[in-house]
Amino acid sequence: MQVQANFDTVKRFMSLATGDEKHEPSAHSTLDIIWTLYDRVLRFDPQNPRSEERDRFVLSKGHGPIAFFAVLAAKGFFPPEELKRFGTWDGILGGHPDRNQVPGAEVSTGSLGHGLSMAIGMALGLRIKRSDRRVFALIGDGETNEGSIWEAFLLAGNLHLPNLTCILVNNHSSTRDLGDMAAKLTSFGWTSTTINGRDHEQIYQALIQQDPTRPTAVIADIAH
Amino acid sequence: MSVAIEQRMRHHMKPLFLDILGRDPRTTVVLADISEDILTDVIERYPDRVINVGIMEQTMISAAAGLALEGFIPIVHTLTPFLVERPYEQLKDDFIYQRLGGNFISSGASYDYSIQGMTHHGPADVALLRNLPGMQIVVPGTTEEFDSLFRQAYANGAPTYYRLSTEENPAPQDTTFGKxxxxxxxxxxxxxxxxxxxxxxxxxxxxxxxxxxxxxxxxxxxxxxxxxxxxxxxxxxxxxxxxxxxxxxxxxxxxxxxxxxxxxxxxxxxxxxxxxxxxxxxxxxxxxxxxxxxxxxxxxxxxxx
Structure with a gap:
């Protein structure tokens, strides 16, 4: 059943979850992006979460999945009451998403630096299948400290994967200064843009763009 | 008496992959700049399904998991330390935790590459991998056994490690996977x-x-x-x-x-x-x-x- 939900509904759903392990700042910095993605960009069927016809979303950073879970509940993947059982023995929602328990979660993540490379494999798989579906991977600015993220940046640019979009949520939590990430990604063979990660229209316009020959990077800045 | 047959198992990947990729459109091969010289014909015949990611073993395993998520059966190959030790967390998180099937073929067992030093030795592989719940581990003693055991197990839906060695037994045995x-x-x-x-x-x-x-x-x-x-x-x-x-x-x-x-x-x-x-x-x-x-x-x- 598709819930008639708006952005306020999602925020209310987020508050249903309690506990100390919710990665609150992390969850709130991804909220606008994940909502816009599911509300206006992704193709999916909550009744058939593994449908071949879906677009794929990988929460690479895994941390702070409450926003993700709230959006999935708002879009009808599971009842919002499940959020009340966050982190409990009988619940399916934990500190990081488990794809074998959470309807709509493509990939189990948590350890940083895995999801973007897995998204490359998914994008390659879709290319072999001649599918026009897209793969979106959300990474954090702290996550870019991982070497495997730079492996993935290099590989996706080299493989010319137009069906892959990487959303880098920059909430300025990285210990290391990242410099101009859009310029870096452009030099790695991506088409890159930097947006305000709170502005739903900017998010939407950036996410519907596709370069026919290159992967797309959207650096979503979240102000302090 | 045991006989050392130089890289026979490793070279057998070429005819084996040519045959398996031809028979089974679900199969893909993921390499990390190792054995492309041996597998040139495979790469040329199946350019869409054979991906050499470069020298990036973590991404090699994760990308293979992404292919498995899309319904493919990945066959991943590189040298033992770079297949097992460097991307160990990728094997654990991206295959075991996700409950995905895949095939991991190493070359260079224990001190096969004796002159290369400890960085290229791999005697810890089996002890490490048996700590990953659900990881299947195959240790063939001849090239013929590798061929047979791979065909028996490659599509059984579980992650499976094949430990290739330069050393081979004088004659193959009748081997059944799991027995x-x-x-x-x-x-x-x-x-x-x-x-x-x-x-x-x-x-x-x-x-x-x-x-x-x-x-x-x-x-x-x-x-x-x-x-x-x-x-x-x-x-x-x-x-x-x-x-x-x-x-x-x-x-x-x-x-x-x-x-x-x-x-x-x-x-x-x-x-x-x-x-x-x-x-x-x-x-x-x-x-x-x-x-x-x-x-x-x-x-x-x-x-x-």
């Missing part, structure tokens, strides 16, 4: 030879009245056959990697019996000499003669009650 092979039956003791140790073990036991079981599937381990065929009170395990990796499986299989267990394999030492594979075997007591000496000493030890 021990009874090579000979005796009454005084039971010897379990893993993969390419069988040739040396058969030479070592010679005229001894012992049962010899041959193990090419380390995980899942065939406890049933061991339980049925075990004779005597001594069980000797002869492994081509760090010694003792299979001891927990043996103790579990024989928990209802009083047995003495001896593990013979690569000792837990930093190996910093170069030279040949054979020189390492001699220094570590892993020649047929060294194995025989250790087996007979163990069998002659009085049992303290």
């Amino acid at each position: 021990l092979t009874v090579v000979q039956r005796g009454t005084q003791a039971t010897v379990i030879a893993v993969g390419p140790m069988l040739g040396r073990v058969l030479e070592a036991v010679g005229d001894l009245d012992v049962t010899v079981l041959y193990c090419t599937t380390v995980a899942p381990f065939d406890a049933e056959t061991l339980h049925a065929e075990q004779r005597g009170d001594a069980v000797i395990l002869v492994e081509p990697y760090y010694e003792g990796a299979l001891v927990p499986e043996i103790t579990a299989a024989l928990e209802d019996r009083p047995v003495r267990i001896k593990a013979i394999g690569v000792p837990h030492q930093i190996l910093s000499r170069y030279g040949t594979y054979q020189q390492h075997n001699e220094a570590l007591g892993l020649t047929a003669r060294g194995i025989r000496d250790r087996i007979t000493r163990f069998l002659q030890q009085p049992t303290r009650q």
Whole structure:
């Protein structure tokens, strides 16, 4: 059943979850992006979460999945009451998403630096299948400290994967200064843009763009 | 006598992959800049399904998992340390935790690449991988067995590791995935030879009245056959990697019996000499003669009650 939900509904759903392990700042910095993605960009069927016809979303950073879970509940993947059982023995929602328990979660993540490379494999798989579906991977600015993220940046640019979009949520939590990430990604063979990660229209316009020959990077800045 | 056949198993990937990719459109190959020279024909024939990611082993495993998520059967290959040790967390998180199937083929078992130093040695592979729940581990003793066991297991939906070695046994055995092979039956003791140790073990036991079981599937381990065929009170395990990796499986299989267990394999030492594979075997007591000496000493030890 598709819930008639708006952005306020999602925020209310987020508050249903309690506990100390919710990665609150992390969850709130991804909220606008994940909502816009599911509300206006992704193709999916909550009744058939593994449908071949879906677009794929990988929460690479895994941390702070409450926003993700709230959006999935708002879009009808599971009842919002499940959020009340966050982190409990009988619940399916934990500190990081488990794809074998959470309807709509493509990939189990948590350890940083895995999801973007897995998204490359998914994008390659879709290319072999001649599918026009897209793969979106959300990474954090702290996550870019991982070497495997730079492996993935290099590989996706080299493989010319137009069906892959990487959303880098920059909430300025990285210990290391990242410099101009859009310029870096452009030099790695991506088409890159930097947006305000709170502005739903900017998010939407950036996410519907596709370069026919290159992967797309959207650096979503979240102000302090 | 055991014979070293230079990289026969590794080179067999070419005809095997050509055949499997031709038969099964679900299969893909993911490489990390190793063996492309051997696999040139495979890369050229199936450019869409063979991906050489470059020297990035973490992404090699994760991208293979992404392919598995899309319904493909990935076959991943590089040298042992770069397949098992460097991306160990990727194997755990991206295959085991996700519950995905895939195939991981290593080259360079233990000190096969003896002159390359410890960075290119891989004797810890089996001990590490048996700590990943659900990881299947195959240790073929000949090229023919690699071919047969791969075909039996590659599409069974589980992650499976194939440990290729330069060392091969003189003759292949009839091997069934997941089963021990009874090579000979005796009454005084039971010897379990893993993969390419069988040739040396058969030479070592010679005229001894012992049962010899041959193990090419380390995980899942065939406890049933061991339980049925075990004779005597001594069980000797002869492994081509760090010694003792299979001891927990043996103790579990024989928990209802009083047995003495001896593990013979690569000792837990930093190996910093170069030279040949054979020189390492001699220094570590892993020649047929060294194995025989250790087996007979163990069998002659009085049992303290």
